[in-house]
Amino acid sequence: MLARTADPIVAIATASGRGSVGIVRVSGRELAPLIDALCGRALKPREASYLPFRDADGSPIDRGLALHFPAPHSFTGEDVFELQAHGGTVVLQLLLARCLAAAAETDPATGRPRLAGLRVAEPGEFSQRAFLNGKIDLAQAEAIADLIDASTEAAARSASRSLSGAFSDEIHTLLEALVRLRMLVEATLDFPDEEIDFLQEADAAGQLVALQSQLAAVQQRARQGALLREGIKVVIAGQPNAGKSSLLNALAGAELAIVSAVAGTTRDVVSQTIQIQGVPLHVVDTAGLRDSVDEVEQIGIARAWSQIEGADAVLFLHDLTRSAAPAYAQADAEIAGLLASRLPASVPVIDVWSKLDALPATQPPPDSGVSLSARTGAGIETLRRRLLEVAGWQAVPEGVYLARARHVQALSRVEEHIALATAHLAAHAQLLDLLAEELRLAQNALNEITGEFGADDLLGVIFSRFCIGK
Incomplete structure (x- = not known):
């Protein structure tokens, strides 16, 4: 309220x-x-x-x-x-x-x-x-909180661009184009007997194509901005003693997790937020996945699967020094099957081959996935680039403004309504009422971003997250 x-x-x-x-x-x-x-x-x-x-x-x-x-x-x-x-x-x-x-x-x-x-x-x-x-x-108001909460330089600069109105200006440009189209459609509906076809004379189809192109560019920057603000959750999974904790330490550049040759050392979740090219990645180290009679380890394994199922990306770690052992390979295959059955297809699973430094010179590393050594740092930069790829990040720093998940969702709804409007326009006069309605719904979705009208409870939720005095 x-x-x-x-x-x-x-x-x-x-x-x-x-x-x-x-x-x-x-x-x-x-x-x-x-x-x-x-x-x-x-x-x-x-x-x-x-x-x-x-x-x-x-x-x-x-x-x-x-x-x-x-x-x-x-x-x-x-x-x-x-x-x-x-x-x-x-x-x-x-x-x-x-x-x-x-x-x-x-x-x-x-x-x-x-x-x-x-x-x-x-x-x-x-x-x-x-x-x-x-x-x-409303988008600028949210940018104030995002600027305060920014955890990276890139996020702070992008939030500043949003606060200055860069994001809002692009939304208003889309709104103006939508309003012009709505006026044309309403004119055609109001004067159906006129000889002049308003929509054809004004190239409504061409305007819709141009609008779709503008929207795609805004969506791309908004998705990048949402990445800068939200980041992605990356979970490291694999059998015990595969090098998961060493990999977390190598990515974070600090000794965060205990590393030991004893299998099953990690029994709880250890997480750290790192940044790669300004994108925050919330990296989670988990307990080794295996059958265990140890009650405490079983709890850790259950928590590991809970983290895996909530991940945006999974690093499936394989120990190169044991990969040829039949029992180890069989256990890895079972974990791979469980990952495939318990994760949505949209969640990428990256195969990471660890302990590259211990691999004999005569044995080449696998062609698939990323081979690395947490001890020497070899392959770590390759993994960082791969993580940015699966996150969908593209380096466009000057055009990115900070955005939120709700902005991206609203733009997706706009895309859906414009696609339907395009289909109705192709059907000509019979579906002009539906065309007008889709354009109206698209405009409503855009208005949700800037807050030109919206539910009071939405505003209450947004502003309640601010600090006192702001």
Whole structure:
């Protein structure tokens, strides 16, 4: 549910803990009485003033910079008042409490509370108000949270492009093309007896082809952006002592998992997020897959299969030093069969041959899969490139904007509706009503991305994930 948008709100807008600077932010209407109570005078719009922040008895709580951004020229589109103080936890809590107390005090000039109804902001409420007041669209609002949460430089730069409106501009370009087509179709429906065929004269078929081409380009960049934001989950699977933990350590560049010659050392899930060309990969090391009577190891194996079944890609590790042994090869074949039966066809399984450094010089490595040595690093870079391939990553850094799974799904629905619209157009006048409906549905799906209209519960979910004060 959306927050009470008429209430003035206040929050500490910087991260918790100690820091050199901390910010308390207020957003609402007619903030002058509250500003006077805290600062002792009016503030010049958009100009920083260094002064004491006053307590109820006039004594200073702290000294710092105060700023006033009158509506609509502010982040939220409302009046915004900021106190930039020293970043101590106690100091900021005192200023927050003082704002709330001063808001409830009677203003001598009016006889009314200085700022009636002031309350602590809910998560993401400042950004939510910026969206509701038309300062940013929904995709840009999400980009704020993505920029804060970015785990790689590429993700941060892409989120910044989304925040600046690069993604939204492309969506609006698609929307404009859809609206033009809808106008043509509606005109044909409204004037069916006219001799001029509006759709043929305006090359509606050509416009649909151009729209499909534009949409494909946006989809490609959005998929890349979703990869930068979400990454993929890669699970390392195989028999005990195949080198799974060594591979995790080699990919991560750190000793994260215990490595031992004793089979079954890894009994629980060990995971680490790494980045390859800016793409986050969530790599999971699992217990060795085998029949075991050990109760603890059985739990680890069950957890391993749970991770495997939720993977976006699986690295099936084979020990080159044991691959010729009949029992080992038979066990690998059984695991391969289980992977094929328990994984969707869309989840790639990459065969990885480990311990290349221990392979005799006279024995060539297999032609299929990736052969490597976690000890020497040979083949690790090849595996990294292979992982990017299966993830669908293409290096287009300047054109990528950060996107979310819901954006990609919405664009897929647009693609489906446009395909149906193309089929209806080919059937000419008999299916013009259906053509108009498919174009309308395509426009609705695009509007979901920018939030021009949508369900309140969708907005609530999105903004509830923000931090307080943002």
